[in-house]
């Protein structure tokens with residue numbers, strides 16, 4: 001399970017880190033409260049703040065980092081059942097994790113649709129429009145089109161329901177770079193079998209990892225994700241594989 005913290009080393013701010021997080025830096029978007037930028041009712045009233053932000057967030061500007069490539073290696077080694085991510089930066093795909101191994105729980109910029117009638121709209125056309133400072137409009141009802149990012153007040157993609165079959169199959173759950181503040185995503189951490197180890201790699205304690213005492217099968221590695229992941233790669237003797245993979249991506 002991944003969140004915005006896995007992409008901060010790529011230069012993308014997370015949401016809730018005081019000072020650098022997006023929700024502390026929304027002045028220029030002119031929103032009445034920070035989460036309004038991802039609120040479907042606010043979007044219906046005024047889509048500009050989201051489109052201004054979307055121009056910065058559209059995949060293409062940023063590159064995956066060692067944490068994304070660690071997940072790719074888990075896949076290459078046959079160890080990745082599925083990657084559940086809340087991120088909308090597309091860096092998991094860019095790192096070469098096949099779409100079938102991904103659940104992009106908070107949606108993606110790779111498709112778009114009308115926020116009123118849900119008619120699909122060509123993603124490329126939506127991107128070009130938003131990038132040139134215009135709002136894309138639905139060809140059926142003229143409603144404003146938005147990339148298929150999940151907003152507050154919207155359902156998660158159908159694929160998210162896979163967790164109810166995946167999690168009971170897992171024999172290790174790794175949780176990285178998320179505050180586990182947002183439901184229903186945060187809640188699925190409970191869906192592994194009771195004796196299955198859960199490993200948190202994060203700067204701070206979050207969700208059930210805050211419990212004192214910590215559940216005996218939970219493990220916490222507090223610190224910078226890149227450092228912790230690099231230590232794991234060394235411990236696993238995967239350094240050569242990682243170097244080769246990152247070189248092949250021309251980073």
Ligand code: OAD
Nearest residue numbers: 003004005008014015016086177178179180202203224225
């Ligand atoms: P948050 O910003 O809430 O949490 C990021 C977590 O990652 C925090 O606990 C940070 O301390 C940690 N972190 C950041 N950089 C790190 C690093 N380099 N190394 C280790 N830890 C680091 O982000 P999310 O949990 O992803 O929803 O936020 C969840 C959802 O809230 C987002 O998907 C978004 C937002 O509203 C929507 O847009 C629908």
Ligand code: ZN
Nearest residue numbers: 114117138141
């Ligand atoms: Zn429409």
